[in-house]
Amino acid sequence: MGKSYSNVSMAIIRRLPKYYEYLKQLIDKNIDRISSKELSRMIGFTPSQIRQDLNKFGGFGQQGYGYNVEVLYGEIEKILGLNQSYSIVVVGAGSLGQGIVNHIDFENCGFDLKALFDIKYKFMGKKIKGAPIFYIDELQKFISENHIDIGVICMPEEFVQDTANKLIESGVSAIWNFSPIDLDAPEGVIVENMNLNNGLLTLSYFVSNSGKDQVK
């Protein structure tokens, strides 16, 4: 499903959500065409980079005119796979897990939250955003019986790799990892790290070194 792209670098992929975000803003403002130059002013990438990026996926623009906002938005939506639906489970229904589930607009991105899992009995029977919390021991059975694409890990360090292994064995194709642990995963399983600790340490570096050096 969808076209196959080659030669798409990580740098480009990480910029795609930004294009999507700003094109949405243009749609909301009823603007129906945009040039790489104008988009550059909004988004902060150079016009040249914008044209290079978009061209990796196909010629969406028109010489002398620019890009049709609606069309481009739709194309990037497809490239990001947002025209499809993915089912998702969250492991760890503690403070962070609940915070993320409540905060992220899963439905709006085509994600279907099926269940949460936790080791604490006090959570059992509770529902978050309509999804039930089950006991952790039922994780593998649940994933095997329901097709699950993505597992989100929001739990304490110690059991993270073990949980990741269970998710992978049961057949998820991606893990969104909020723990500070670097996961081992076989080729073909996608791991996207949201390491909050690393973020905090980077912030510490900048605050500590602000005024002392200029980062290029």
Add this chain to the structure above:
Amino acid sequence: MGKSYSNVSMAIIRRLPKYYEYLKQLIDKNIDRISSKELSRMIGFTPSQIRQDLNKFGGFGQQGYGYNVEVLYGEIEKILGLNQSYSIVVVGAGSLGQGIVNHIDFENCGFDLKALFDIKYKFMGKKIKGAPIFYIDELQKFISENHIDIGVICMPEEFVQDTANKLIESGVSAIWNFSPIDLDAPEGVIVENMNLNNGLLTLSYFVSNSGKDQVK
């Protein structure tokens, strides 16, 4: 306070927390020396890159020997500014704000959580990890009266830029931004984005395109 480094690229800065993390593991295992080659095996960067990175900050190694783990750990701790203490406030004490505060080990990184702020009266008087929750209107007064280095933004989209402005006017030097909004900030104010939405869209791209293309 601390040395001044020049020519430190963003790429290097983002690797520093990884060095710190793996050196901590070595200390916990009572390993007192490490070569760039061994560290490479653990951490996944090339030996050459590790030596280049570390040399930007000074010659911490010894020919024929490698690096002393304790010394290197201490140096990176200083480079990251973890030998200093920063005071911090969190704006938005909802599900995500509470989740982050409960999850992140602020004290252990030298961060001193002073207070949270929210618009909802139901939170007033509550404490999270020992820090009180105040009404949002008191934000500026509080920051002016207490020296605050960092503001963490964990609130709904609409008031984010407004809140950032208040934080900046009151004198914080950095903002850790968990909202999906790109903040305008004057030169000198550090903004570190933890855009969860972008993370989810990137994940969607990979899941959607898995097996179709190879990312370089």
Add this chain to the structure above:
DNA sequence: TAGATTGTTAATCGATTAACAATC
């Protein structure tokens, strides 16, 4: 001493920017 491994320079690789012909 001989072996190991750093610090550092040079070579390579990849990503960004500039330029411009094609064309709407």
Add this chain to the structure above:
DNA sequence: TAGATTGTTAATCGATTAACAATC
């Protein structure tokens, strides 16, 4: 048509990797 702006090639810039002399 004239002006604008893309698509795309070429030039530049920066980051990573390789190589090796210095030296512990």
